[in-house]
Amino acid sequence: MLSPAGERADAAIASGKRDDVENGKKLFDANCSSCHGLNGQGVPGNGPSLIGVGAASVDFQVSSGRMPAANSAGPQAPRKAPPEWVTPQAIDDLAAYVQSLGGGPTRPTADQVDPAKGDPAKGGELFRANCIQCHNWVGAGGALTGGKYAPNLNQSTPTQIYEAMITGPQAMPVFNDTTITPEQKRDMIAYIVKVRGQTDPGGSGLGRIGPVTEGLVAWVVGIGLLALASIWITAKKRAKK
Amino acid sequence: MSSATPSARPGSGSFTPPKAITGVSTFVDDRIGAGNFLKRNMRKIFPDHWSFLLGEIALYSFIILLLTGTFLTFWFEPSMHEVEYNGSYEPLRGVQMSAAYASSLEISFDIRGGLLMRQIHHWAALLFVAGMMAHMLRVFFTGAYRKPREFNWLIGLGLLTLAMVEGLFGYSLPDDLLSGAGLRITQGVLVSIPLVGTYLQFFLFGGEYPGTDVIGRFYSLHILIVPGILLALISAHMILMWVQKHTQMPGKGRTETNVVGAPFYPAFMVKSGAYFLFTFAVLAGLGTFAQINPIWLYGPYTPADISAGSQPDFYMGFLEGSLRLMPAWEINVGGYTLALSVIIPALVPLGLIMTGAALFPFIERWVTGDNREHHVADRPRNNPHRTAIGVSAITFYGILWLLGANDEISANFHISLFALTIFGRIAIFVAPAIAYYVTYRVCVGLQRKDAEVLAHGVESGVIVRSPEGGYSEIHVDPDEDIADHVRAKEPIPTLPAEADGDGIPPKGLRGPLGRLRAKMSRTYGAELVPLPAKNGHGAHGEEEPAAVGAGEDRKELH
């Protein structure tokens, strides 16, 4: 698991250091241009335009391994292990390059995504209002149309959560900073991090998806065990020799 | 270990009960004459089969519900009054919520044993309904609903319906985001009812949805009215079972006029007590190791929010599936609206299953003309059409239940949501038909196997080689118990359908309805696999067709 690239201030990107952007372009040409075009303008049927998507998009997509996408196109590009060339430096360079193409949302600072600084109670209210309809109460994921799904949030870093909100990857809508402020986003991150790491006091969480697994367990374990018990109680003893 | 010769009762000397017992029992008997009742009933015989205990799962779950539920009532506040939470669960501090929700959080995190009682209570509710369903299926497949037990069958259906409703009221009480979604759906369904829907909604909720009354009203229904009715019906159910005596599985020495088994005192009551404790142990185990209804993760109810993967408890799953599978359909006529998208799924599947189940004993009597008492259970294979109908109904119910979780299936197995729904729309008609056919053939196949066991004996695992070089397996007679169990197959009665000398069919079988009845009777009671007559051979290697005894053991009744 890569260390979240956003933990380091993206001063390099803000100041637009030439080396980063040039390295980024090399990486881009080698790994991204076949689907996104040599200037990031997009290739119809393959990859959308990256002009204006910003460094935040690059960090999110590449650090979670969604991009580069696998060859076979499914309904969406899922999280997977990133290829070996993806290092924190590589992501910085790539992000700097894409940012230079047309601006867009920049990566959050470490402070902006620090869960310890957020208020989970307030964050929970915003999370329940805007996120759980796709991602479920604790971020366990949920179904969308056409084989797409909102993934679970168990492996997402605070930075990735922030970046997903401001860039709206794939089918996910955009929650920009002027309507859900950075402080409010940090509250939401604090809630997600807190709840997903929380103990399940009642025993096994059964996936935390609710009555479906509970009903399954009631029948399989509950009725199953009691059927076995009733067989034991009423079994006729075999005559021994 | 038992021996063929009975041993003497161990320690048989004379034993007189202590003064404590004799004194009390004399005191009581002097006043209520309990001796008469005890004389008749102490040694009441109960037949033994594991499937006869399934109903006890429901009974004991109910008792545990009463116990744990009473505990919960001491702390739960059935009020929708808004409070700001300042309790132990940090991620909800400062959040506005109803007092009902806040008190449920308090029970979970601030009362010792509170979470355990909440969880056992909810698991017990699931096992209550599941146990009833398992029991109901056992009764159906063994034909134990037949005369004289039709009342008990109907009472049972009433209990099942009431239990489902009770569960709905119960899980809505904490007023969390998950159960609140269910409440909203209840309101949407109510409002769709023609003519009276909006009035019903305003009466139930005390005005607009969600109002401030409904949790309180559910509370009195949940802790008083419905448990009261349940208790009365359960008592009636038990009394009827006691008076009519339990059915028994077919076998040696078991007839329609006796009961063979163990006495109530001391054996059966200890077995029942043990099963109660097993039920409690399983529920306590679930309450300890399997988290259920984690309301703190759901958050308080607001009609503005909803989570992905919102499902009701399993017993409502089939209604949920019906609502999901139904395509859009609404009729607007003369300024009025019939929301068929909602009305059909809400009423039709439940109506079909419950009405079909309720009428089944009576329709079966109409088709078979069988008005005798039945106290010996049928083996399911021996009535292939009944069994096929049952499996077909289970399939219908099961498809709806499964598709009630279509979004969870879609998300977990990466199947397109719409494709899954469309599959369900087709499967709901096709799958029960396939299930009927397959089950019927399986039953007939099992009957053939039984006939073969009687005719040819059981494989022994010993192979012999004939002088010519061929191999064959020695068969031996089946054990007498098994043979009796198999041979106790009762032919299914049919209506006598021959026309009299003038070509007029018997009364009741005339006209289109009568002809349908005759046809159903012939089909239902068709004997495809007659059993061979008793003969003593066993050690043959060759196969021969079991064609003996065709037709003589069919009975016809009026």
Add this chain to the structure above:
Amino acid sequence: MSEKENTGAPEERVPHRVIGTPQPGVRLSERPGGEPETPGSLPGGVHEAEPGTGVIYPDPASARRAERLVALLFLVAFLAGVGFIASYVIFQVGDIDRTAVSNLALGGTMTIAFLALASGLVVWVRRIMPKYNLVQERHPMASDAETREEVSKVFVQGAEESGFLRHKLLRRTLLLAAAPLGLAPLVLLKDLGPLPGDKLRHTVWKKGLRLVVEGTGQPIRAADFNSPGGILSVVPEGYEHDLNALAKATLILIKLRPEQFKSGTNLNWTHDGIVAYSKICTHVGCPAALYEQTTNHILCPCHQSTFDAADGAKVVFGPAARPLPQLPITVDSEGYLVAQSDFHVPVGPSFWERGDAEAEVRGNA
């Protein structure tokens, strides 16, 4: 039996262990045999089919062994029971982790106690109590003909004695008297709630009422909500905690590129690509809250009704029969999003009196 195996011709060899059935000749249970005769009658109204076959005790040595096992199980139950009480005293609650420990301790000891007690009872029944094969007679459920006759006679006699049959006026007025009393409980329930009136046709939205973010209560500048593909859950200002209002007035606010709108959306009710739909699903009222920015689908998670946000939220799949109503919005003088008026059709699930309000609106347009 086992000694016989290696003697005799192969065809006569009978195996001493048969797959699937116990040894031939030794039965699973004692055999009552034929019709039960009177011998073997026992106290309590039961009898044995053959004397000495109804109650068969286990051999004393094995019963004593079983007793030791039962005693051990009961002892475990005792210790677990004590453990339960101790757990209650020792383990406190008050936060999540302590609750987890308390639940495990209390529940675990309870489970073990019940399990051990239950198992002990079962071993007692199976290995210490005798095996029973007792028979009890059934009697037909129906009462015999004589009894039925007598009851019938008494019933008729009593009816005649009561005069109920002869005195018609008595009979009819009795039924008359009972009728309103029977209705009384229903009548008493009338005040359970007010009449619906036209409440279901209106929400709290009105001209000039501001849209605010659900969860923060902040009003929304159109210029701030400027990322295409963005959504917000929106409630009316001042009603953030009024659940009755929220149940009809909650909105899903979506920012599209203006060129994405199709004919079903009323452009006069949008502002710069921002469109507001009722979040209350027209199927049975769950919040239709999911949004896919790539397909512009609004998806309701309850029963998967799917709406096209670019085309007036018309239904593209699922059981909802009507599109999500669109709220007319505009901006006020400070640039904040406000409503132009209430919805032009009733929101939420269909009801009997609703009628085809969409057609009426189209007719008037």
